[in-house]
Amino acid sequence: MIYIRKRFLLFLTISGVLGVLLFAIGAESGVIAAVSNRIAPEVETKSYRYQDVPLRISLPATTAVTEDYYSSGELLLNSYLQDDALNYRGYIQIWRVADPEGFIRRSKMNSNYNFTSFEHRKISHQRYQGFLVSWAAQLQDGRHVSGRDYILQKKGESSQFLRISLVAEGTAFPEKLKEVGERMFSSLAWN
Structure with missing residues (x-):
């Protein structure tokens, strides 16, 4: 035995x-x-290349993109994202700001949003380092929104940062959009 x-x-x-x-x-x-990746719901993507900056990113095929470029000031690229199929809106921006963590603090302090949660943590991936900001807020009209922002600098460079911002209706950011944001972040090619 x-x-x-x-x-x-x-x-x-x-x-x-x-x-x-x-x-x-x-x-x-x-x-x-x-x-x-097979377990999570699949979202068809497209590779999007910006016209006037060396930036390429994978976006959902249903996302519409507008591009605005600026030659002076802190904001160099402001690209608006709108996706009615996935129910989100957002931005891809390039800022001429050396201190992204200071930018995050100032943005929160100057916002019109009534934040119900707000946290940021350091992230790093391949050629980029920065912060992932997760937040939820109540608007002045009583509606709730939530979002995730990737604030990224190229490793070894500190004169600019890239911001990928996704915003959705509701008190909690949808899991499906978290996956969309992670795919955008991991596909990023900013030279």
Whole structure:
């Protein structure tokens, strides 16, 4: 009886180690990420290239984009995003500001929104570093909105930052739009 119990415990230990090893290999090879992406609802995307700045990003195919360029001041690019199918609006902007964290503080302080939640945390990905800002607010007319902003600088450079901002109706930012934002962030090519 003791011999059978020891063999069973040895079997469980070996199975556990193999499971952890297979998970690590799957995560490293991207298999787990590919399976995770299949589980989440698919959103058809398009590659969008800006006309006057070296910027390319993957956007939902249903997103309409307008571009405005400025040659002086702090704002260099203001690109408005509107997507009626996914129910969001937003911006892609390039700012000539060296301190993005100071920009976040000033923007919150000067906003007309009554924030019900507001947090920012540092993020880093490939060539970019910066902040992810998650927030929810009540507007003056009583409606609620929520959003996520990616405030990014190229690693090693500090004279400009890029802002990807997504805003949706409601007190909580939709999970589907979190995925859309992450796809935009991971597809970003800003030279």
